[in-house]
Amino acid sequence: MKKRFTTFIALILISIFVLPVGAMSADGGTKGLETAIKKAKSLLDIKDDSDYDVFNYNIDSQGGKTIYNLSWEDTKNKLGSIYVSIDLNNRILNYHSYKPSDENVKQPSLPKITKEEALKMSNQFMQKVAPWLSNKVKLTENNMPIYVGDSYFNFNYYRVENGIPFMQNNVNITINNRTGNVTDFNCNWDDSISFPDTKNVMFQDKAEDYYSKKLGLKLIYKLNIDRDNIKPYLIYTNVYEGRYIDAKTGEIVRGGIYGPYYGKQYATNEDAKGVAENDASPINLSPKEKKAVEDSSNFINEAKAEEAARKALNIDKSYKLNRINLYGVWMNKSDYSWDMNFSKDGANNNISISLDAKTGEILSFYKYADPNTSKPIKYDKEKALKIAKDYINKIQPSKYKEVEYTDWNEQEAYLRDPNGKPTQYSFMFNRKANGAYFIDNGFNVTVDAISGSVIGYNYIWYKGSLPSTKDIIPISKANSILFKEIGLTKQYIGIFTQDSKGKVIPPIPQNGKQTIKLVYGLNPKKAVNIDAVSGKLLDYFGAPYDEVSVPNYTDINSSNIKDIINLLAQYGISLPGDKFKPNENITQADFLYLVAKTFNYYENTRTYDKTKKQDQLYEYLINKGIVKKDEKSPSSNVSRQDAAKFLVRALGYDSVANIKGIYTLPFIDKDKINTELVGHVSIAYGLNIIKDTNGYINPTDATTRSQAIVFIYNVLNMK
Numbered sequence: 082m083k084k085r086f087t088t089f090i091a092l093i094l095i096s097i098f099v100l101p102v103g104a105m106s107a108d109g110g111t112k113g114l115e116t117a118i119k120k121a122k123s124l125l126d127i128k129d130d131s132d133y134d135v136f137n138y139n140i141d142s143q144g145g146k147t148i149y150n151l152s153w154e155d156t157k158n159k160l161g162s163i164y165v166s167i168d169l170n171n172r173i174l175n176y177h178s179y180k181p182s183d184e185n186v187k188q189p190s191l192p193k194i195t196k197e198e199a200l201k202m203s204n205q206f207m208q209k210v211a212p213w214l215s216n217k218v219k220l221t222e223n224n225m226p227i228y229v230g231d232s233y234f235n236f237n238y239y240r241v242e243n244g245i246p247f248m249q250n251n252v253n254i255t256i257n258n259r260t261g262n263v264t265d266f267n268c269n270w271d272d273s274i275s276f277p278d279t280k281n282v283m284f285q286d287k288a289e290d291y292y293s294k295k296l297g298l299k300l301i302y303k304l305n306i307d308r309d310n311i312k313p314y315l316i317y318t319n320v321y322e323g324r325y326i327d328a329k330t331g332e333i334v335r336g337g338i339y340g341p342y343y344g345k346q347y348a349t350n351e352d353a354k355g356v357a358e359n360d361a362s363p364i365n366l367s368p369k370e371k372k373a374v375e376d377s378s379n380f381i382n383e384a385k386a387e388e389a390a391r392k393a394l395n396i397d398k399s400y401k402l403n404r405i406n407l408y409g410v411w412m413n414k415s416d417y418s419w420d421m422n423f424s425k426d427g428a429n430n431n432i433s434i435s436l437d438a439k440t441g442e443i444l445s446f447y448k449y450a451d452p453n454t455s456k457p458i459k460y461d462k463e464k465a466l467k468i469a470k471d472y473i474n475k476i477q478p479s480k481y482k483e484v485e486y487t488d489w490n491e492q493e494a495y496l497r498d499p500n501g502k503p504t505q506y507s508f509m510f511n512r513k514a515n516g517a518y519f520i521d522n523g524f525n526v527t528v529d530a531i532s533g534s535v536i537g538y539n540y541i542w543y544k545g546s547l548p549s550t551k552d553i554i555p556i557s558k559a560n561s562i563l564f565k566e567i568g569l570t571k572q573y574i575g576i577f578t579q580d581s582k583g584k585v586i587p588p589i590p591q592n593g594k595q596t597i598k599l600v601y602g603l604n605p606k607k608a609v610n611i612d613a614v615s616g617k618l619l620d621y622f623g624a625p626y627d628e629v630s631v632p633n634y635t636d637i638n639s640s641n642i643k644d645i646i647n648l649l650a651q652y653g654i655s656l657p658g659d660k661f662k663p664n665e666n667i668t669q670a671d672f673l674y675l676v677a678k679t680f681n682y683y684e685n686t687r688t689y690d691k692t693k694k695q696d697q698l699y700e701y702l703i704n705k706g707i708v709k710k711d712e713k714s715p716s717s718n719v720s721r722q723d724a725a726k727f728l729v730r731a732l733g734y735d736s737v738a739n740i741k742g743i744y745t746l747p748f749i750d751k752d753k754i755n756t757e758l759v760g761h762v763s764i765a766y767g768l769n770i771i772k773d774t775n776g777y778i779n780p781t782d783a784t785t786r787s788q789a790i791v792f793i794y795n796v797l798n799m800k
Contacts, residue, residue: 113169114138117149120171124210125163125178127153132160141166148174173210176266182259189230189679191797192258196227196651199234199256206254206263207238214268217241218252224630226653229797230681234258242276245599247573276573277599282328288569288601291331293560296321300556300613302512302519302547304412305623311412313547314623315517315613317559320489325600328571334598336576380407380438386419389441390434394448400425400432407438412521413544418444443476445539450505450529458502460530465506469526472535473510477524480542484510484523505529505536512542515550517613519543553613562611566618569601634661642787645794654678654793656786663787670695670715672724672789673702679793680705680731707731722758722780724792725765732796738764748778755780770795 118138121127135154140147147169154162161180167173194202200220208215218238227234233255240250255265283291298317305312325334381389383405390396400423410416417438424431434446460468466486474481487509496504505527512522527537575595603609607626610619618626631650637643640663649655654675674682682701695715702708707730719727729738738760746754746763754762762780765771770792771778784792 113147114140114149116171117167118151121151121165121167121173124173125165125176127163132157133163172213172268173266174268174270176210176263178262178264180260180262182262188799189681189797190799191229191648191652191794192232192234194234194256194258194261196234196258199258199261200236202256202261202263203234203236203254206266207252210266211252211268214238214252214270219246226629226631226655227651228681229652229654229679232257232259233264240270242573243279245276245279245571245573247276247597248605249575271595274575274595274597276597277329279571279599282571282599283331283601285569285601287331288326288328289560289564291326292569292601295326295331295333296324298556298559298563298609298611300517300550300553302514302517302522303610303623304521304543311414311543311545313519313543313545315548315550315553316619316623317554317556317563317611317613319603319609320487320518320520322490325572325574325598325602326569328599328601334574334576334600336574336598380417381419381441383419386436386438386441387421389436390419390421390423393436393443394432394434394446396423396432400430412541416544443538443540446537447527448534448536450536451531455498456531458498458500458504458530460528460533462503462506464533465528465530466508468528468533468535469506469508469510472526472538473524477540480512480524480540483512483514485513485518487511487518503530507537514547517550519547550613554616558616559611559613562616562618563603563609566611567607567609568604570604572600572602573597574600574602631655632657632659634659636660637663640787642791646787646790649790649794649797654790661786663785665786666718666783667786667789668715669713669717669719669723670698671786672719672784673708673727674698675789675793676707676727676731677702679796680707705731706735718783719789720781721771721778721784721788722754722762724784724789725771726758726761728770728792728796729761729764732768734764735761746778747776748773749776750778750780753780754778768795768799770799 122129127133132155133153134156135152137152137154139150141150142148148166149168150164150166152162152164158181161178163179164175164177165173166175207218217240219241221237221239223237236254236256238252238254240247250270252269253265253267254263256262257264296319299320301316301318301320302313303316303318305314323335325336326332327334387402387405391400403422403424405419405421408418408420410418418435419438420433420435422431422433431449432446435444436442437444470481470486473484489509491509492507498504507525507527510524510526512519522541522543525537525539526535528534529536574597576598607618608621610621610623610626611617612619620626632655634646634650637646640646640661642663646655646661646663656671656675677698682698699708699713699715703710703713707727726738729735738758740760744759744763746759746766748754758780762771762778766773766778
């Protein structure tokens with residue numbers, strides 16, 4: 082935790098312009114520092130205690146603003162550490178506190194403070210240290226379950242002006258749910274900007290019409306990746322990232338940083354590898370495995386792969402081969418690629434290339450480009466685009482006929498000559514089949530605008546069959562679903578602008594105020610993935626969209642453990658559906674799911690097939706030693722003694738429970754306990770997880786769903 086604090090301070094203070102005390106301006110000076118220290122100590126109750134034996138400060142003066150960065154540390158680790166940033170107006174902008182009592186609890190347990198109590202503390206803290214924010218922010222609603230092992234509640238607030246959200250300004254407050262301490266307060270705020278008024282704003286239906294015509298949806302192929310199974314599916318989605326409709330003029334506005342997900346594209350070989358590694362890890366083979374594959378699959382060997390690479394890109398012998406690896410191609414399981422890197426005279430002369438291991442065709446490459454922008458630019462965008470098209474047509478003539486140049490989210494060229502002209506251009510050519518674009522298929526080509534040479538190339542192509550577009554819903558219906566299920570909302574955004582050289586400037590203050598626009602934009606909380614056949618919303622992985630939230634059971638009002646059921650549901654320890662069925666016997670699969678969620682089980686949300694989810698659950702529990710292979714019986718009832726067994730194993734006491742002859746049981750019906758589970762029942766009873774009734778433990782009785790929840794609750798309240 083101390084390391085966490087040190088890292089936090091280093092990140093905050095890095096690149097700060099530090100003024101020596103004697104050089105401080107009249108805006109702050111020594112008096113300003115003294116005032117800042119006193120105000121911070123007063124607002125944050127920082128005691129005048131000699132145990133804080135280290136005090137440091139930096140002064141950040143940029144853009145006419147001065148911020149004091151203060152830190153107190155107790156090297157004996159009694160009080161912990163505190164960091165504060167405060168401006169000349171005595172406004173707290175950032176606060177971080179570490180106390181030894183805030184350390185994470187290793188054993189799963191229920192917080193001592195509820196979410197509602199923590200939210201009240203959060204609001205009170207903001208009112209105390211930043212009262213100027215109280216009527217300017219709104220809490221981001223979040224009904225998702227909380228992980229029971231997390232020691233913190235996080236509350237996010239976004240800025241509201243004229244009743245309209247400006248998501249790029251926000252406040253985050255973190256409360257330790259074991260101690261009630263505020264550990265973090267972060268205020269991302271720009272008070273120098275002005276917001277357009279809301280006069281003459283178009284009505285929602287007109288904004289939707291503009292959006293449909295100018296941005297709208299595209300029919301797209303995407304891939305559903307579930308372990309080794311890769312399957313394409315059709316969706317309607319928006320492909321323009323960070324694009325909005327001006328709420329007054331209906332024009333397209335580019336900006337903001339909260340655009341909805343539209344799907345991946347990659348620009349270079351390295352980017353392509355990143356996608357492959359994120360979606361399905363490349364199959365990196367050992368030397369013995371490489372040889373086995375080479376012997377059985379007619380792959381070209383390393384020497385021939387190097388020869389083919391040198392020939393394809395005219396790489397002479399002055400370039401040294403640094404590495405060569407054989408990887409599985411994630412999109413096509415039977416394909417492999419040779420990936421190589423060459424260099425000479427240091428890193429500045431570097432070439433990476435990937436070849437198909439069977440055919441030797443180029444899959445991707447990137448050549449280092451000389452950043453010397455003093456050389457004359459000979460090729461504009463139009464000429465560079467022609468070079469890119471000609472290159473694809475030359476090396477992949479048949480595939481060239483199946484792609485279309487798209488500029489949906491074309492990257493701006495940041496490397497420019499003194500006249501502001503780009504020194505290189507990157508173009509994306511998306512595969513198009515049956516009238517639908519394949520967002521992750523096609524070519525990306527980068528052209529050097531000085532030499533006119535192709536310096537970057539990436540080719541990826543799914544070889545399986547694609548679903549037909551015959552039975553898809555019309556785009557008009559897809560748009561209707563978009564606006565009904567996801568919706569356009571009025572928002573303020575900081576827009577992208579350009580400097581005098583044509584370089585895009587992000588929506589952050591640059592030599593003054595940012596430019597703010599009032600726009601209509603899509604709700605960023607949901608993925609814009611509409612099943613092109615059924616019209617249902619899908620999540621990022623192609624599964625039916627299911628908003629994760631705390632369940633609201635309709636059949637527990639008369640239950641004497643209603644509060645316990647609702648409490649655990651807040652932490653994701655719940656059973657699916659709107660009915661809890663408290664008096665029904667619980668199945669082994671459902672009981673083990675509750676146990677697993679209590680002990681940090683990550684449910685794979687990519688899989689919605691019940692059988693697959695169940696298999697993954699048991700796989701996890703067997704690997705953890707909570708369940709043995711021969712005990713798997715998903716639909717069977719769970720006896721009380723088996724419930725004790727699973728919980729004791731989950732707590733890590735199985736080896737102790739298996740010791741024979743050391744346990745004395747006080748139960749009238751102790752002879753009914755399985756002799757192999759005497760220790761498990763005894764430990765569960767001793768820890769107050771399972772209790773007796775008038776001296777009877779009833780070890781063989783089936784466990785009800787209510788009893789199961791009580792057992793879990795007792796585990797989380799162990800002293």
